[in-house]
Amino acid sequence: xxxxxxxxxxxxxxxxxxxxxxxxxxxxxxxxxxxxxxxxxxxxxxxxxxxxxxxxxxxxxxxxxxxxxxxxxxxxxxxxxxxxxxxxxxxxxxxxxxxxxxxxxxxxxxxxxxxxxxxxxxxxxxxxxxxxxxxxxxxxxxxxxxxxxxxxxxxxxxxxxxxxxxxxxxxxxxxxxxxxxxxxxxxxxxxxxxxxxxxxxxxxxxxxxxxxxxxxxxxxxxxxxxxxxxxxxxxxxxxxxxxxxxxxxxxxxxxxxxxxxxxxxxxxxxxxxxxxxxxxxxxxxxxxxxxxxxxxxxxxxxxxxxxxxxxxxxxxxxxxxxxxxxxxxxxxxxxxxxxxxxxxxxxxxxxxxxxxxxxxxxxxxxxxxxxxxxxxxxxxxxxxxxxxxxxxxxxxxxxxxxxxxxxxxxxxxxxxxxxxxxxxxxxxxxxxxxxxxxxxxxxxxxxxxxxxxxxxxxxxxxxxxxxxxxxxxxxxxxxxxxxxxxxxxxxxxxxxxxxxxxxxxxxxxxxxxxxxxxxxxxxxxxxxxxxxxxxxxxxxx
Amino acid sequence: xxxxxxxxxxxxxxxxxxxxxxxxxxxxxxxxxxxxxxxxxxxxxxxxxxxxxxxxxxxxxxxxxxxxxxxxxxxxxxxxxxxxxxxxxxxxxxxxxxxxxxxxxxxxxxxxxxxxxxxxxxxxxxxxxxxxxxxxxxxxxxxxxxxxxxxxxxxxxxxxxxxxxxxxxxxxxxxxxxxxxxxxxxxxxxxxxxxxxxxxxxxxxxxxxxxxxxxxxxxxxxxxxxxxxxxxxxxxxxxxxxxxxxxxxxxxxxxxxxxxxxxxxxxxxxxxxxxxxxxxxxxxxxxxxxxxxxxxxxxxxxxxxxxxxxxxxxxxxxxxxxxxxxxx
Numbered sequence: 001x002x003x004x005x006x007x008x009x010x011x012x013x014x015x016x017x018x019x020x021x022x023x024x025x026x027x028x029x030x031x032x033x034x035x036x037x038x039x040x041x042x043x044x045x046x047x048x049x050x051x052x053x054x055x056x057x058x059x060x061x062x063x064x065x066x067x068x069x070x071x072x073x074x075x076x077x078x079x080x081x082x083x084x085x086x087x088x089x090x091x092x093x094x095x096x097x098x099x100x101x102x103x104x105x106x107x108x109x110x111x112x113x114x115x116x117x118x119x120x121x122x123x124x125x126x127x128x129x130x131x132x133x134x135x136x137x138x139x140x141x142x143x144x145x146x147x148x149x150x151x152x153x154x155x156x157x158x159x160x161x162x163x164x165x166x167x168x169x170x171x172x173x174x175x176x177x178x179x180x181x182x183x184x185x186x187x188x189x190x191x192x193x194x195x196x197x198x199x200x201x202x203x204x205x206x207x208x209x210x211x212x213x214x215x216x217x218x219x220x221x222x223x224x225x226x227x228x229x230x231x232x233x234x235x236x237x238x239x240x241x242x243x244x245x246x247x248x249x250x251x252x253x254x255x256x257x258x259x260x261x262x263x264x265x266x267x268x269x270x271x272x273x274x275x276x277x278x279x280x281x282x283x284x285x286x287x288x289x290x291x292x293x294x295x296x297x298x299x300x301x302x303x304x305x306x307x308x309x310x311x312x313x314x315x316x317x318x319x320x321x322x323x324x325x326x327x328x329x330x331x332x333x334x335x336x337x338x339x340x341x342x343x344x345x346x347x348x349x350x351x352x353x354x355x356x357x358x359x360x361x362x363x364x365x366x367x368x369x370x371x372x373x374x375x376x377x378x379x380x381x382x383x384x385x386x387x388x389x390x391x392x393x394x395x396x397x398x399x400x401x402x403x404x405x406x407x408x409x410x411x412x413x414x415x416x417x418x419x420x421x422x423x424x425x426x427x428x429x430x431x432x433x434x435x436x437x438x439x440x441x442x443x444x445x446x447x448x449x450x451x452x453x454x455x456x457x458x459x460x461x462x463x464x465x466x467x468x469x470x471x472x473x474x475x476x477x478x479x480x481x482x483x484x485x486x487x488x489x490x491x492x493x494x495x496x497x498x499x500x501x502x503x504x505x506x507x508x509x510x511x512x513x514x515x516x517x518x519x520x521x522x523x524x525x526x527x528x529x530x531x532x533x534x535x536x537x538x539x540x541x
Numbered sequence: 542x543x544x545x546x547x548x549x550x551x552x553x554x555x556x557x558x559x560x561x562x563x564x565x566x567x568x569x570x571x572x573x574x575x576x577x578x579x580x581x582x583x584x585x586x587x588x589x590x591x592x593x594x595x596x597x598x599x600x601x602x603x604x605x606x607x608x609x610x611x612x613x614x615x616x617x618x619x620x621x622x623x624x625x626x627x628x629x630x631x632x633x634x635x636x637x638x639x640x641x642x643x644x645x646x647x648x649x650x651x652x653x654x655x656x657x658x659x660x661x662x663x664x665x666x667x668x669x670x671x672x673x674x675x676x677x678x679x680x681x682x683x684x685x686x687x688x689x690x691x692x693x694x695x696x697x698x699x700x701x702x703x704x705x706x707x708x709x710x711x712x713x714x715x716x717x718x719x720x721x722x723x724x725x726x727x728x729x730x731x732x733x734x735x736x737x738x739x740x741x742x743x744x745x746x747x748x749x750x751x752x753x754x755x756x757x758x759x760x761x762x763x764x765x766x767x768x769x770x771x772x773x774x775x776x777x778x779x780x781x782x783x784x785x786x787x788x789x790x791x792x793x794x795x796x797x798x799x800x801x802x803x804x805x806x807x808x809x810x811x812x813x814x815x816x817x818x819x820x821x822x823x824x825x826x827x828x829x830x831x832x833x834x835x836x837x838x839x840x841x842x843x844x845x846x847x848x849x850x851x852x853x854x855x856x857x858x859x860x861x862x863x864x865x866x867x868x869x
Contacts, residue, residue, distance in 0.1 A: 042720040050827070052585065052631050059585075195633060210632060210642060211819035213719045234719040238817040239827075246701045246713045252720075416579030416832050419587040457594045459587040 039229045041539035043520060046244055046256035047214065047235035054205065054214070055194035056176045057129050060136060062258055065173045065531045067235050070216055071112075072176035072199035075103055075122065076167070078527040082283060082340055082439065084167060085526070088117070088177055088200065089155075098162030098482035105153045109223040111179050112204045119149035124180035126157070133188050136443055140169035143480070162482035165440035171284065172201065173531035174438075202228035202535035211237060222535070229538040245269065254517040254539070257281070257530030261515040263324040263389070274518045279326065279511040281529015286335045286437035286444065287510040289318075289327075289393075292422070294429050295464045295503050299377035299406075304366035306502040308359035309430075310349045312404050313397075315508050322392045326513060330506035333498035334445055334491065335437045337509070342488035343441060347499030350506070359404045376405035379429040382422060383412045386434075393432060393507075423459045434510060435460065441491060442479045448504060450475050466503030552853065559849040566845045567621065567838060571614050574834050580606055581630035581832045604630055617838065626842070627835035631828070636839035639824065644843070646716055647820040649732075650812075651805045653740045658747035659798050663791070665748070666755020670763070671782065681752060689749035697742045697815035704738060711738050714817035739816040743809055747801065751794055758790040765789075791862055799855030803848035 047063045056068035075089040084092075089103040109117040126147055130137035143163040148156040159166075169175055177200065182193050197205045200223065203216035214235040218228055236253060238244045245265040247253045249272070261269065270277045291309070293300035300306055315329035328336065331346040338344040363376060370376045383394040394410040401408050408430075413421070421427045438444030447453045451472050453462035474494040481487040498504075514530060516523055523537045524530075582600045601607045605616060620627055626636035669681040688696075705713040712718065716735050723731045762768065763786055771781045810822035821840055828836040859866045 044720055052831075053633055209819070210639060211823060212716060212817075215719070215722075236715065236719060236817070238714055239814045239823060240714075240817065242698055243701065243714045243815055243817060246698075246706055250705050250709070250713050252713055252715075413578075414830055415587060416577070416581075416584045416830070419583045420579040423587075424583065455594060457597055459583070 038538055038540065040231050041541070042232040042234060043230050043255065043534070043537060043539060044234045044236055044253045046247075046253055046260040047237055048239070048244065048256075048260050050211065050237045051214075053194045054197045054208070056173065057125070057137075057178050058133055058189060058194065060134075060174075066257065067214055067216070068176060068197065068199075069172035069201070069528065069531050069533050070203040070233055071197045071201045071205055072172050072178065073109075073201050073533070074170050074172035074175055074177065076170040077532070078168070078171060078284060078439075080280065080283070080525075080527055082168075082527050084170070087172070088122070089170075094167070098164070099159045101157040101159065101166075103155045103157070105155065106223055107153060109200050110221060111181075111200055112198045112219060113179075113182075115179065115181055116152075117177075117179075117200050118152040119155040120152075121180045122155040122177055123147040123149050124184065125177045126175070129178055129183065129188055130175055134175070136169070136438075137175070139446070140166055140175065140443055161480040163480070164482055164484075164487065165442040165479065168284075168439035169443055171528050171531070172533060173284075173528055174443075202533050203230075203233055213237065224535060228533075228535040230534065233534060241265070248275065248515055248517070251517060254520045255514070255523060255530075256516075257514040258512050259387075261513065262387075263326060263513065266513050266515055267324050269515060276516050276518050278514050278516070278524060281514055281524040281527065281532070282512050283337050283527045284439045284531070285512070285529075286337050286439070287434050287512060288330065288335055288437050289432070289434045289507040289510050290330075291505045291507065292431045292433055292464050293503060293505075294426065295466050296426075297429065299368070299379060300429055302366060302368065303501060304362050305368065305377065305406075306505060307349050307500075308363050308404050309401065309406070310502055310505040311351055311362070312354050312356045312359040312400060313505070313507060314354045314400065316353070318393060318396060319508055322389050322396065323508075323510070326511040328509040328511065330508050332495045333449075333504065333506060334441055334495055335509050338437075338441065338491075341440070342484050343491045345492040345495045347495050349499045349502060354400075356403050363404060370405045374405050375407045378407040378409070380411050381408045382418060382428050382431040383410060384431075384433045385412055385415050385418050390432060397432070419459050422463050423461070424457045426456070426463065426465070428463075431463070432507075442475075446475050446479070449498065464503040466501065468497065468501065471497055471501075548857070552857075555853050555856075559846075562849065563842065563845050564618075567618070567842055568614065570838060570841045571617065571834075572610075574837060575610060577829075577832060579832055581834065582606060584831045585631065604628075617835075621842070626839040629828075629833055629836040629839075631831040631833045632836070636836050639836065640821065640839050640843055643819055643821045643824050646818060647806060647809075647822070649736060650739055650743065650809060650818060650820055651802065653736060654744040654747065654805065654809075655798060655802060657740060658744040659751055659794065661744075662748050662751020663755050663794060665752040666759060666794075667782075667787065669752065669756045670759035673760070678756075682756075685749040685752040688745045689753075691745075693742060693746055693811045694815055696745060697738070697812060700738045700742055701815070711735075714815075716819055739812050739818050742816070743805075743812045747805075750801075751797070754797055755790065755794055758793050759786060762786045762790045788862060792859065795855055795858055795862065799851050802851045803844065806844045806847060 045066070047066050049063060051063035051067060052061055053059065054064060054068055056064050056072060073088045075087060076084040077087045079085050088106055088109065090106045092101060092103045094101050103122065105119055105122070111117055126141055126144060131141045131144065143159040143161050144157050145160050146158045148158065150156065178193065179198055182198055183191050202219055202222050204219045206215040206217050208214045216233045218231050222228060238247060241262050244256060245261050248256055248261055249269060266277055269275045293306055295301055319325060319327035319329065329352065331350045332344065334344055336344050368376050381394055381397055383390045391412055394412070398408045398410060422431050435448060436444055447461045449462060449466060449471055451467040454465050454467065455461050471494060474490050478487055478490040478494065481490060514524065519540050521538050521540055523534065525536050526532045581604060582597050585600065586597050605613055617627065629636050629639055632639055665681050669678045672678045701713050704711045712735055717723065717728065717731050768781060768786060771785050806821055809820060810826050812818065813820040813823040825837060825840045828840065
């Protein structure tokens with residue numbers, strides 16, 4: 001039996017072709033099986049905070065990702081093992097040299113306004129929209145030099161160099177296909193489409209009552225036979241976390257993802273018969289809690305200092321006591337969820353349990369001596385202002401780091417102040433944060449370490465100003481290496497260097513929670529989870 | 542001059558006086574808001590996940606945030622003259638539309654709260670004052686004290702636990718049932734159903750205030766000379782309380798209500814947040830955190846106008862309640 005993994009898709013071509021065919025058959029089987037479920041009903045989900053727009057082609061903001069993939073399709077979707085499955089592309093083929101990717105598109109797809117969908121839309125979306133305006137698009141599609149459209153159902157991507165990561169960036173969330181006829185000749189950022197989305201997806205946008213809800217109704221002409229099953233999806237905006245919990249408990253809402261229900265309430269709700277909790281559906285997101293250091297200034301310009309901190313943090317304690325058991329200690333600069341791709345290597349300086357004695361010895365050896373009060377260094381620790389959990393983490397850090405003689409003061413500001421401090425003014429010494437590592441290091445990890453990612457004023461890039469030519473070289477090589485094994489070796493070397501230098505200390509792989517009413521079935525059929533289309537979701541009455 | 546003509550001249554004068562007040566409010570708020578670190582572009586870029594410096598510069602240019610402050614203020618004032626409140630950075634739509642969308646729910650909550658709080662406050666205060674120091678007075682006073690001292694968010698959450706989760710009488714939150722999307726008469730009933738708990742929560746606090754105020758005011762008036770005179774004339778106690786004391790005792794309550802309507806617009810943030818009620822308070826709160834200055838200024842302007850208008854109404858009410866007070 002040929003195992004169809006992402007790794008196999010990027011390696012030998014025979015396996016790849018077999019896989020493509022097998023996956024296409026599997027997808028047909030899945031869609032015909034779904035018809036036996038009950039259709040109808042309104043799914044009420046939580047969207048929190050309110051999305052800034054409904055333009056997934058301009059912003060990767062989380063709440064947009066909850067709503068937009070119900071309206072737009074991507075070329076591909078990904079099953080729970082991260083294998084690509086057909087979406088707008090019914091099949092695809094990567095040439096042996098990795099420089100040409102051919103997508104054969106689904107027949108009979110129309111936009112919600114009735115216009116036919118064609119390869120021209122794909123060409124326009126990638127070249128004119130995502131590559132130019134999407135926050136991560138320029139990175140995902142940087143090797144795409146042109147797209148040929150020999151006929152309405154074929155799109156051929158011509159690449160400068162192989163781009164193995166691109167095949168993992170084609171979901172409706174990451175790279176939604178948008179209508180050419182509504183954007184062409186307009187200012188993409190200003191176009192009306194952002195507040196009134198028109199896609200090819202299972203649900204049509206109906207109305208957005210600001211501060212209340214976004215309503216999507218079933219697309220009766222959806223190109224997947226018999227789908228979607230739900231009549232309607234309503235995304236409700238409920239600002240208060242306790243009220244969200246109460247609304248879930250009372251059955252007024254059926255679905256809340258990305259920590260919409262705080263962990264402290266989840267441990268109570270999960271005991272109820274009609275409420276379910278899952279950590280599935282975040283494998284393409286890979287959130288990582290971490291500490292960024294200002295590597296240009298004392299005290300954290302010292303490598304020993306950063307290593308000592310990584311060695312003395314009790315990662316399991318944070319997970320157990322602050323996140324109620326949801327999470328996994330970090331063991332490298334990269335998430336262990338990259339393991340199926342062969343890109344994950346556990347590294348040094350990430351001990352399973354804290355080693356305070358070794359950390360102190362390391363600091364003594366480096367000549368960072370404690371003063372009369374046992375203090376080696378003082379610093380202000382900034383905390384990501386996304387909720388109480390992060391404050392608790394700050395309190396833990398203050399206490400734990402005192403043991404290695406690092407005296408910390410906590411600072412918790414509002415989002416704009418914090419963003420400006422860390423990414424525009426570089427006015428911080430160490431900052432607790434979390435980053436999405438996403439399905440591939442090129443998309444999610446590179447931005448944190450590359451010298452070219454020191455972009456003052458741009459949020460969520462290299463704020464540590466760490467710059468290492470060797471790292472840059474490896475990042476560049478890893479991005480274009482088509483051979484999976486060689487790629488794994490490149491990233492193994494990279495992870496070892498980063499474990500030694502530690503411009504960023506990863507704390508733990510976060511597990512976001514999805515809380516749902518048991519009446520709701522098949523809500524997480526793909527790795528996209530809450531960022532999925534929900535076309536097969538149904539309500540059991 | 543007839544009384545009606547005098548009244549309308551008075552209203553006109555007051556409205557003219559309001560113009561510099563409103564302008565001053567806008568200017569002061571404008572500069573106050575500049576004190577906050579970071580701007581809307583930082584927030585938008587942060588939310589989007591990542592953005593290029595060029596894009597951020599372009600956004601600042603689009604929003605006019607690259608201009609000197611004084612120019613920004615000038616542009617804003619100029620637009621205001623044409624009743625153009627500008628564009629909300631975050632919501633990507635005209636401020637006027639956003640604010641007007643939220644005005645109805647806000648007024649609904651505000652009017653029902655004030656009605657309930659003032660109405661019951663007057664009745665309870667009256668009962669307490671008429672039964673001074675007996676059990677009715679004590680029960681009412683303790684009730685007022687407890688509800689005044691209880692934090693609003695806690696009352697709201699307890700309401701949800703008891704009436705939504707346990708008894709299942711009321712929905713937890715929102716303004717209407719989004720699974721049903723009722724229309725016509727059913728929709729009105731549905732909204733009223735959703736309005737009950739936020740109104741009760743919010744009015745509990747104000748109810749306590751008006752009860753205590755009314756009670757004190759009644760007691761104060763009851764010791765006045767005119768009450769003694771009325772009693773000497775042989776009027777019934779009933780007539781003395783309802784015709785003489787009550788009318789005079791209402792004046793401070795009306796004043797208080799006028800002042801508080803203003804604070805109710807913004808002061809209901811907590812209740813709006815707990816019950817996910819789509820009001821102006823919540824909008825202002827979010828606008829602050831996303832540094833959406835145009836939107837905030839729009840809300841401030843609307844609140845200022847509302848307060849000015851309500852104060853005018855209150856002053857006019859005085860002259861009806863107490864004909865000795867003349868407008869002019």
